[in-house]
Amino acid sequence: MILTPTMTGLSSPEPLQHAFKVKSAPHAGRTGSRPFNAGPQLWEQWWQQPTSADKRALYIHIPFCRKRCSFCNFFENGAKPERISDYMQSLCEQLNSAAMSPLAQSQPFDTVYVGGGTPTDIKAEEIAALGKAIQQFPLINNAEITLEGRLNGFDDDKWHSALDNGFNRFSFGVQSFDTAVRQAAGRFDDKDTLMARLQQLSQHPSASIVIDLIFGLPGQTMEIWQQDIQAAMECGSHGIDLYQLIGLAGNRIEKAKDKGKVLGPQASDYQADSQTRANMYAYGANKLETQQWQRLSSCHWRRDNRERSIYNSLAKSGIEILPFGAGGGGSIHGHGLMNARNLSEWQQAHTAHKEISEKESLKTPTQVPAMVLTPNPSAAFDAVFKRGLDSGTLAFSAIETSLINHLLPLFKAWQHHGLATLSESNLSLTLAGRFWNVNMQTGLFEYLSSNPYNKTEAA
Ligand SMILES: C[S@@+](CC[C@H](N)C(=O)[O-])C[C@H]1O[C@@H](n2cnc3c(N)ncnc32)[C@H](O)[C@@H]1O
Ligand code: SF4
Structure with a gap:
């Protein structure tokens, strides 16, 4: 042994x-899968074939951000409004045609996750169109439909547009409430602005408001972390994620570190070491649990049953997830599927498909450039x-x-x-x-x- x-x-x-x-x-x-060449015929066949999954989800990727936050490796494309509206138009066309396929119609979806990037940066009318496209799919009663993003720029028009078009869960990256720490990380708002907005949105009678916090950010001492946890419990949110900062090569914090610098607030070169981060996790977990927050996973807690976290929990169970959008990942008939990230390739594939499908009245959604994998045994x-x-x-x-x-x-x-x-x-x-x-x-x-x-x- x-x-x-x-x-x-x-x-x-x-x-x-x-x-x-x-x-x-x-x-x-671990994966026992290998790349697999799914030609157009097989792709067509897959969309005509009913699913054999008993639980399923949609994942829709919106790969735009207004700013590259220092800690993050998810930045893909700058948020130019014209680029976003072209993308949203094509994305909704893809969703509308996919929704009518025998594959989509064969079994209702339990949950939908619109992630990014920063989906809350799209316009109110684009949120409405996206919500309507999602509603074309068969959904279970009270399906969880999440919109991910940030509070900055998520105004009342967007909030009402999301609620009116089926979104019922909102996952906002707060990272830290501390004004100096968060602004050094590239975030826009100060603590008071965030608290006021979260308290306001959390008043909604049924929508679930979830916030992400990171521990280990430059300048974030244990004392600041304790204040972060306190603020998180007081802001009214229904769910909280506590993530340890992961130092992945290529983000601004790691690049600064390579030059011997800490990218913290002015005059601070503090960054918690691994042991302090462990203590930060213990502090957050214990504090939440002694205040009756229920642990749903190692990094997620809820205040009450309003927060269900269905997507996150089902995604870990390996259910079928149909992915849409450049950079979206999921699976189809047991095959892993990772859509290519390049926006213009994605857009070109969509335009070409549209022309052909109008001519030949095809019922299959665009086969965007993607890596397809054999089923993982x-x-x-x-x-x-x-x-x-x-x-x-x-x-x-x-x-x-x-x-x-x-x-x-x-x-x-x-x-x-x-x-x-x-x-x-x-x-x-x-x-x-x-x-x-x-x-x-x-x-x-x-x-x-x-x-x-x-x-x-x-x-
Ligand atoms: C895909 S990001 C989208 C966040 C959203 N765009 C925003 O601006 O808050 C989702 C979450 O991943 C977490 N995250 C990003 N980079 C991380 C890192 N290096 N270590 C730990 N968590 C990270 C952040 O908490 C973030 O809220
Ligand atoms: S945290 Fe959000 S806004 Fe910032 S780079 Fe990552 S995905 Fe973009």
Whole structure:
């Protein structure tokens, strides 16, 4: 049996701070898939064929931002209004034709996520057109429909247009409430403006308002983080995400770091180290939970049942997600699908398809340039572990006993290292385990590739 510290974590009296050296990646995963050439005929066939999925979602990507925030790697295209309106027009045409296809019509969608980039930067009338295009798809009763973005520029016209056209969940990046920290990170508003707007929007009787906070930003001390958590609980939002800053190469913070600089507020070269970030996570999680916020995953909490977080939870279960827009990712009939990011390629494919489909009255949505992958044979298997570890509890009822026995050396090592507790019915992550859960997921997949599980041998 091969067990390495990257799988098990290290033995330490302080597992929260020292079980692993650094968060390995934003998400864990392995793929047994290979690129696959889906020609136009197969594409056509896929859209004529009903789904076999029992849960499904739409993901719609809006790849524009007004500013490149210092911490972020999601910036793709500058938000020029003309460029956005051409894109939105083509996107809505694609959605309207896809919605009529036998594939889309064969089973209702549980949830829709409009992400980016900054979808809240599109105009009120574009939000309305997008909402209407989404309503062309069969949706379950009270389907969760999320619009992601930022508060700056999201005025009353946009808010009402979104509500009137079916959006019922809003996910806003706040990052930090602290005026100096957030503005140094490239954010526009000050704390008072944010608080006032969030308190106002949260008054809505049914829409769910969710905010993202990051810990580990330049200039964000533990004291500022404590004030961030306090403000998050007071701003009226129904859901809160706490993300540890991930230092991915290419963003402005990392580029400054390469030159020996911290991109913080003036006169501050402070940036929390890994141990302080662990303490920040513990502070936020404990504070929210003692104030009766319910933990839905290792990084997401809700005030009450209004916040459902259906998209995030189903996406981790490996359901079918039909992706739209340049840079959107998802799956179709079990094949991974990643739309190309290049806007002009995306636009050209759309225009060419439109001309042909008008001539030949095709009913298939545009096949935009995309990477298609063969089905991942271990997708369903992996999803059980990803979702379980992310939620903080891996229930054994959903896993074969021989597989649990196969994994037991790893589970025992995690228990020994203070990352989890084992019982007959489940593996439950400690606070330290929840902080390091992505490393644990990565470790579990590494364990399975070094110690392959053979069901027949185990039996
Ligand atoms: C796709 S971004 C969209 C956010 C939105 N455009 C905005 O301006 O707030 C979603 C979230 O990812 C998180 N995020 C972005 N870069 C991150 C990083 N380097 N580390 C951790 N979280 C990050 C932020 O909290 C952000 O709100
Ligand atoms: S945080 Fe939002 S606005 Fe800023 S670069 Fe990332 S996606 Fe764009």
